[in-house]
Amino acid sequence: MPKGHGLQLTAAAAAELGRQAAVAGTPGMMHLDLVDGQCERWVIRIRPGRLAGDPVARADGITLFAPGDQGERLAALELDYRGDLSGGGFLIRSQQPLRICACGASFSPAPEPLADGVPATK
Structure with missing residues (x-):
């Protein structure tokens, strides 16, 4: 995993991943994968342990693995x-445009705009 080229973790995400890994008995190791979403292309699934895959992010004592x-x-x-007091959840951000479902759980790459500024549809 070249530095700066993998998935980036914020301090808050690393802390929560570390907490969940410790509770699950797999300190320092979590697994993330993209599964098919309902309203957009992908949903992120996070589970404890290494399972299978390659390291895609490291921060504050946690290594996050994903399928190669x-x-x-x-x-x-x-x-x-x-x-917050009513719960919490992981959020995805990107420098590139994303479409996020109203449910907040699914996302897709945004369609590339055509030359005249109208988004392409598929």
């Missing part, structure tokens, strides 16, 4: 965590 074929899709993303 998903590394390229994850490379331009940042994983954040937000929590």
